[in-house]
Amino acid sequence: MIRSIAQKEFISTLRDRRFAVLSGLVLLLLLAATLVGRASFRTLQQERQLAQQTVNDKFRNQPARHPHRVAHYGSFAFRPKSGLSLLDGGVDSFTGSAVYLEAHQQNSINFSQAQQAGSLIRFGEMTVAFVLQLLVPLLIIFLCFGAFSEERATGTLKLLLSQGVTLRQVAWGKIRGYSQAVALVVAPALALAAALLFTGEEFAGGLDLVARLALFVAGYAVYFFVFVVGAVVVSAWQVSSRAALVTLLGLWILGGVILPKATANLGATLYPTITKAQMDAEVHDEAQHGIDGHDPHDQRAAALKADLFKKYGVDSEEKLPVSLAGVQMAAGEEYSAKVYQQHFAELNATYERQNRLSEWAGLLNPYQAIRPLSMSLAGSDFAHYVHFQQAAEAYRYGLVQRLNGLQASMGYGDKERRLDASTWQKLPVFSYQAPPLGWALPRLLLPVAALLLWAVGLCWLGLRLISNTSVS
Amino acid sequence: MRVFSILFAAEWRHFRAAKGLVLLCGLLLATGLYGIYYGTTEIARQRQQLAALPELTRRNVEEMKAKFPGPADAGDIGYYHSTFAVHHPDAWAALSLGLRDVNPSYVKLRLLGLQNQLYATDNTNPLKLLSGNFDLAFVLVYLLPLLIIALSFNLLSSEREEGILPLLLAQPIRPATVIGAKLAFRVAVVLGLVWLLSVVGMLWAGVPLDGRVLSWLALSTLYCLFWFGVVLVVTALQRTSAVNAVALLGVWLLLVVLVPSLLSLGVAAARPLPQGIELTIKQREEIHGGWDRPKAETMNRFFALYPQFRDTATIRERFVWRWYYAFQHLGDLAVAPQAAAYATGLQARHNLAESLNLLSPAINAQTSFNALAGSDLPTHLAFQRSATRYHDALRAFYYPFLFRKVAFTHTDYGQKPRHSFTSQPELATARRGLLKLLLSVAAVFGLGLVLLRVRPVLPR
Numbered sequence: 001m002i003r004s005i006a007q008k009e010f011i012s013t014l015r016d017r018r019f020a021v022l023s024g025l026v027l028l029l030l031l032a033a034t035l036v037g038r039a040s041f042r043t044l045q046q047e048r049q050l051a052q053q054t055v056n057d058k059f060r061n062q063p064a065r066h067p068h069r070v071a072h073y074g075s076f077a078f079r080p081k082s083g084l085s086l087l088d089g090g091v092d093s094f095t096g097s098a099v100y101l102e103a104h105q106q107n108s109i110n111f112s113q114a115q116q117a118g119s120l121i122r123f124g125e126m127t128v129a130f131v132l133q134l135l136v137p138l139l140i141i142f143l144c145f146g147a148f149s150e151e152r153a154t155g156t157l158k159l160l161l162s163q164g165v166t167l168r169q170v171a172w173g174k175i176r177g178y179s180q181a182v183a184l185v186v187a188p189a190l191a192l193a194a195a196l197l198f199t200g201e202e203f204a205g206g207l208d209l210v211a212r213l214a215l216f217v218a219g220y221a222v223y224f225f226v227f228v229v230g231a232v233v234v235s236a237w238q239v240s241s242r243a244a245l246v247t248l249l250g251l252w253i254l255g256g257v258i259l260p261k262a263t264a265n266l267g268a269t270l271y272p273t274i275t276k277a278q279m280d281a282e283v284h285d286e287a288q289h290g291i292d293g294h295d296p297h298d299q300r301a302a303a304l305k306a307d308l309f310k311k312y313g314v315d316s317e318e319k320l321p322v323s324l325a326g327v328q329m330a331a332g333e334e335y336s337a338k339v340y341q342q343h344f345a346e347l348n349a350t351y352e353r354q355n356r357l358s359e360w361a362g363l364l365n366p367y368q369a370i371r372p373l374s375m376s377l378a379g380s381d382f383a384h385y386v387h388f389q390q391a392a393e394a395y396r397y398g399l400v401q402r403l404n405g406l407q408a409s410m411g412y413g414d415k416e417r418r419l420d421a422s423t424w425q426k427l428p429v430f431s432y433q434a435p436p437l438g439w440a441l442p443r444l445l446l447p448v449a450a451l452l453l454w455a456v457g458l459c460w461l462g463l464r465l466i467s468n469t470s471v472s
Numbered sequence: 473m474r475v476f477s478i479l480f481a482a483e484w485r486h487f488r489a490a491k492g493l494v495l496l497c498g499l500l501l502a503t504g505l506y507g508i509y510y511g512t513t514e515i516a517r518q519r520q521q522l523a524a525l526p527e528l529t530r531r532n533v534e535e536m537k538a539k540f541p542g543p544a545d546a547g548d549i550g551y552y553h554s555t556f557a558v559h560h561p562d563a564w565a566a567l568s569l570g571l572r573d574v575n576p577s578y579v580k581l582r583l584l585g586l587q588n589q590l591y592a593t594d595n596t597n598p599l600k601l602l603s604g605n606f607d608l609a610f611v612l613v614y615l616l617p618l619l620i621i622a623l624s625f626n627l628l629s630s631e632r633e634e635g636i637l638p639l640l641l642a643q644p645i646r647p648a649t650v651i652g653a654k655l656a657f658r659v660a661v662v663l664g665l666v667w668l669l670s671v672v673g674m675l676w677a678g679v680p681l682d683g684r685v686l687s688w689l690a691l692s693t694l695y696c697l698f699w700f701g702v703v704l705v706v707t708a709l710q711r712t713s714a715v716n717a718v719a720l721l722g723v724w725l726l727l728v729v730l731v732p733s734l735l736s737l738g739v740a741a742a743r744p745l746p747q748g749i750e751l752t753i754k755q756r757e758e759i760h761g762g763w764d765r766p767k768a769e770t771m772n773r774f775f776a777l778y779p780q781f782r783d784t785a786t787i788r789e790r791f792v793w794r795w796y797y798a799f800q801h802l803g804d805l806a807v808a809p810q811a812a813a814y815a816t817g818l819q820a821r822h823n824l825a826e827s828l829n830l831l832s833p834a835i836n837a838q839t840s841f842n843a844l845a846g847s848d849l850p851t852h853l854a855f856q857r858s859a860t861r862y863h864d865a866l867r868a869f870y871y872p873f874l875f876r877k878v879a880f881t882h883t884d885y886g887q888k889p890r891h892s893f894t895s896q897p898e899l900a901t902a903r904r905g906l907l908k909l910l911l912s913v914a915a916v917f918g919l920g921l922v923l924l925r926v927r928p929v930l931p932r
Binding site for chain 1 (some may be wrong): 513528622
């Protein structure tokens with residue numbers, strides 16, 4: 001019986017001209033967004049790869065220079081786009097794409113897409129995720145708002161029940177029929193995206209990508225299911241089709257437009273972010289006077305010098321087998337990097353506190369559950385960005401310390417001399433490996449739990465509500 | 473006229489009785505107030521942050537004085553001493569924050585090459601940037617149309633569906649009067665809300681009493697009227713309430729979400745931007761090449777720009793500051809065309825988007841609000857130009873010390889040029905926006921009236 005109801009709903013939906021027009025539009029937008037996403041992915045990826053290649057070549061082909069000059073010349077790290085980011089750009093447009101890596105300081109990651117797009121970007125970006133997260137639910141609402149209320153208004157619900165079916169069975173049949181119709185709209189676009197992902201040679205495929213895409217699709221399937229069930233429940237609960245539609249649209253606006261913005265803003269108000277200027281000043285102070293304020297830079301340098309003299313049993317700098325400046329530079333870098341790390345950790349903790357409000361709001365609002373899940377799977381969320389930031393810093397620190405080591409080994413009077421051009425050929429260049437899915441899994445727990453809770457909760461409570469609803 | 477006022481009064485009683493509608497209006501009022509609160513606290517926070525910068529500079533000067541107790545080489549000061557170019561918000565920015573969170577509101581400057589300092593960003597939470605600002609402009613541009621839709625999607629259709637319309641039309645009343653009175657009542661409610669919120673916002677933000685008060689009110693009024701025009705068109709088509717709701721929400725989706733995001737893609741494709749990072753890389757090559765080039769070559773290129781220093785002594789030392797700053801200066805000069813192209817490219821994108829915003833009154837309203845508040849891209853570019861001039865002034869201040877070998881004393885810190893920049897509104901943009909909005913309003917009302925004329929109102 002459930003099956004024949006499902007079939008009836010499926011077929012009558014397909015025959016409905018309004019549905020055909022709306023779903024045609026959504027499908028068109030999905031396909032367009034996939035192609036646009038791929039085009040912009042390609043451009044950005046090529047630009048960044050080329051730029052990374054250029055700076056790497058430039059770094060390796062430096063003339064004979066003093067190593068500390070090379071440390072100041074530095075390098076750049078460009079953030080490669082992750083494969084699935086063509087489906088969900090996440091925060092990518094609002095994070096910088098390149099960071100200058102040099103001795104002594106950690107620079108900001110500059111040149112975000114948002115800075116280059118003007119205020120239009122604040123209206124939202126046309127990505128596959130946007131269509132899936134906001135427009136498909138709208139389609140579902142238009143599809144299902146009359147599920148019960150219309151049958152009730154026309155009196156067919158009574159007829160149906162006289163056949164010996166329960167309300168619960170009717171509801172399941174409808175949910176199944178509508179779900180099939182929604183799948184018909186979404187599947188072609190996701191299939192195209194998958195085809196693009198696995199045939200394009202620019203995407204490093206592999207099992208990781210397959211797993212991410214599979215979870216991505218599964219996540220959205222649950223998300224759409226929640227909307228189908230929710231819409232059917234509201235349709236049964238409200239007196240008229242009109243009331244059901246208005247309620248559903250109101251919930252969509254609340255969940256899709258108002259809540260995400262309000263929680264993000266509230267988080268930022270509750271936990272203010274320190275400015276870069278203030279943070280840099282504090283880092284400088286602590287590097288100068290010691291993290292506890294009682295270990296000034298000059299004293300540290302003097303102690304280091306005395307230690308070196310003792311270690312090598314000499315009484316003057318000229319007799320040291322290593323360059324004092326190089327050793328001191330390395331110690332200074334180690335200290336300042338430690339200070340920077342503490343401050344960056346604090347800053348990221350502030351951001352995480354700010355974002356936590358939005359994450360927990362996922363329990364109230366399915367949109368705020370699917371959004372982090374989708375971004376995280378696409379590798380375009382805040383955590384993946386921090387991963388890049390840390391990889392760039394690890395490379396910077398390693399490079400600068402290696403150069404300091406080279407300087408130390410030059411011995412006394414290193415400032416007058418240079419190291420051969422071939423030295424730079426042997427140094428590693430920056431190449432970034434995005435983290436595997438396993439790394440991202442712990443962050444998926446909350447959004448996955450929220451989505452499943454919604455699905456199970458709605459099925460349980462909602463269908464109980466339906467079986468108690470009035471028939472006429 | 474009497475009929476009109478009777479209908480108007482009936483609407484008022486009807487509205488008071490409908491709890492849901494009153495609740496919706498209350499909800500909009502609440503979100504509007506939150507928007508104002510958020511905007512003003514955000515601007516207050518930015519002001520507070522900017523106010524803390526002189527203290528950082530003061531502490532830096534203290535440190536410099538301790539490090540160089542006697543007369544110092546100005547080269548050391550230029551290298552270690554940092555100062556700030558600051559972009560103060562206009563009071564109006566509290567109502568429309570625009571891009572003030574995406575772009576930094578200060579730049580830390582040293583005497584070194586400018587181009588690798590100018591594009592540094594402040595600490596920002598990307599997820600917060602993605603979610604956007606919940607300011608009054610957002611409430612007016614995004615949410616207000618939804619309230620208008622909720623209040624009026626069943627303007628006539630509910631009367632028909634409840635069977636009242638035949639009774640109403642049996643009276644000696646023209647259908648146009650019925651629609652007019654119903655629409656007028658809703659316009660009065662919504663405009664009352666909008667003006668209340670705007671005035672509260674202006675008072676809270678403490679804006680100066682100038683022509684912008686009227687411009688803001690005119691913009692928001694016209695934007696509301698545009699949406700009522702859309703309601704009129706949909707009402708004139710005389711479909712069921714459900715169809716009306718879907719159609720109106722579809723228009724909202726089209727104008728507030730789809731057109732802006734497609735326009736953004738179109739503008740990016742039509743006005744490709746030279747990569748900002750390219751100029752930073754090129755400048756680095758130039759500056760670091762300076763270490764390896766013969767000193768005479770660098771100095772001769774520099775003296776071509778500053779002939780007044782040509783008589784300074786030839787450099788024989790391994791390192792002197794004036795040579796160092798000369799090649800820093802030349803590094804900026806080498807990328808001047810790229811820097812200009814980057815800035816004009818950004819401006820060109822903005823201009824194209826602005827000239828096409830007739831496509832969506834929502835973009836138009838947002839652009840115009842931002843223009844009034846001076847919180848959009850052009851203002852940021854003006855700030856960058858101002859910061860560039862400030863850096864030039866710093867060079868003009870330090871160069872005589874460096875080239876004339878004048879010692880830098882403690883009193884000289886006070887002589888250093890200072891910087892301050894406050895957002896200026898783009899009144900011309902706002903005026904154009906107002907005109908275009910007027911055009912949109914005229915278009916939808918014209919269409920609505922024509923439709924009403926050709927399709928007589930049917931009682932059922």
